[in-house]
Amino acid sequence: MKRLLKLSAVTALATATLAMAGTLEDVQKAGVLKCGVNTGLPGFSEADSKGQWRGLDVDYCRALAAVVLGDATKVKYVPLNAKERFTALQSGEIDVLSRNTTNTETRDTSLGINFTGVMYYDGQGFMVPRALGVKSAKELDGATVCIQAGTTTELNLADYFRSNNMKFKAITFDTNDQVTKAFASGRCDVLTTDASGLYATRTKLKDPDKYVVLPEIISKEPLAPAVRQGDDQWFDIAKWTRNALLTAEEKGVAMANVDEAAAKSTDPEVRRLLSVEGKMCENLKLPKGCFANAIKQVGNYGEIFERNVGVKTPLKIERGLNALWNKGGIQYSPPFR
């Protein structure tokens, strides 16, 4: 009996590694991409009134589905909470995790996963009432700050104030809602949390325009999609899907003008990106025009950003760090060559 158990465990493990190698084949065979997303984070992963998923993280899933399957709608969204997200990826319940996950050394090295390129550079920021007249976090000496207890936010805050020789008084609360309510009622001058959350919090306030988010970001939270370790081909596809979205923005290729660009553009990189020449898709064992599909159906990175979290949405997030490298940000794609 014991031997039988051992044997079945070994075979299970063997089939596991076998299946793990071919995520691309699995996805193509199933005809659908299983994508892990957040259960609800405004602008990144949220359900509209019809139950359709949308957001920046969701659009990455759609772009990847368009690249691999040629159809951005062939995605099965698996909403995950913070605890089960890595298990879901490891166990194969999902093919890719696109769920505002910070790339850190520990996660990358010890969880059996690989982070692809950064989709959103997040970091801890500050929000103050406009009436306070503060323009920079450096002017916050002596301020009262509302924070959520037991988070890294608290530690980052203390570090930042100490390194700038400033004093602050912290008022801590258990939940984010309490923090928001306390800030709205004027119990503190400053509210601090991750910048993307800061914008969502602002729209929850009675009169959002009365508050400003300060430009300083005091911690690094690069949010990146992740795939299982040990399948380099799939890792490459996930990585270059993100790079294609960025390159498309850099070269001005957008949803509306993909076909035109493919037909007329003389820029060699655009021609390679859109499979007019070169073997970019074939190298990834994908059909010709794979990236063109994604840009046509989902848009380039700039379009995705503006549509979901940009200044025209209720979240009103500026590009900031997420602008392209040649426009003052740090979003950068290796060349398509």
Added chain:
Amino acid sequence: MVYPPKVAKEPPLLERGPIAWVRRNLLSSPYNIAFTILGLAILYMIIPPFVKWAIIDANFVGHSKADCTGNGACWVFVKEKLNMFFFGFYPHDQIWRPELVIASAAALGAFAKFVRGLHPFKLLLIVLFPIYAFVLLHGGSFGLPMVETSKWGGLLLTLVIASVGIVLSFPIGIILALGRQSKLPIIKSLSVFYIEFVRGVPLITVLFMASVVLPLFFPEGVNFDKLARALIGITLFEAAYVAENIRSGFQAIPKGQYEAADALGLSYWQKMALVILPQAIKVTIPNLVGTFISLFKDTSLVMIIGLFDLLAMVTVTANDRDWLGMDTEGYVFVAFVFWVFTFSMSLYSKRLEKKLDTNNK
């Protein structure tokens, strides 16, 4: 001489009617007076602001957040998200299917009430109903497009989990209770071990095991339906509690009943099915319904394994970028829906108790 009996005088005004009730119940002692005043003060602090927020200042018409002006509740949010609250991610063009299932369930309930006793046709319908409901909800046959269980959500999911949990845990619970009463040592110790083990573990642990740990044991690609995993977990968990409820019923039955059944020459199963169980279950109705009500509310724990029941829909809908900051309205609405269901359950149990009461308390 005729002495017609005098009509009795009515009691004095202070001793009858609402005044007497107030005097007796609210103002009978200094303590009572103090508590009455305190109670009224608390009600005064809570009710007028709530009514003002929920009704007087509230917004009922419109289609977007912009239509919600003023300080009151924004019921437009609940109205616009009603399909999400009730059916979750169920495809919106297929919503007639869960609606039909719910309507059929109501019709079946009315029919069951109309046809008395254990009519075979009625039993057949009751047995066939779950199959019918599953085929209609899940689809994939009879030309219905398939709707995976991961898309079931909201009230629909709450009802599916609660009803499957209640219906399946009941017979398993009876078997476990009988096992625990058994004179066969192996059966008895297995039942005792199972009941005590399960009751010593929190439901949340069972669900976590089912959703996070179990998949790691399966080979890659083998994915056992998440809802099925949760249902099995909840059913097995609840069965242990039902078993203990029913055992308490067994203990309330006088020994004479067992002996009388034995004296009539009934076999073990006849004795249990015809004499003991009907009485035991009758005695435990309040406890059983209490367990089922708490099961109904416990269904919201499935939120932690990424299933979206009614309560979880609040988080989902209030994180829609077009409706940020509507959590309060969502929670109040969901609390109301939960109350309607649990309160109807306790009303039904009261009716059942009255109906089955044979005055032998």
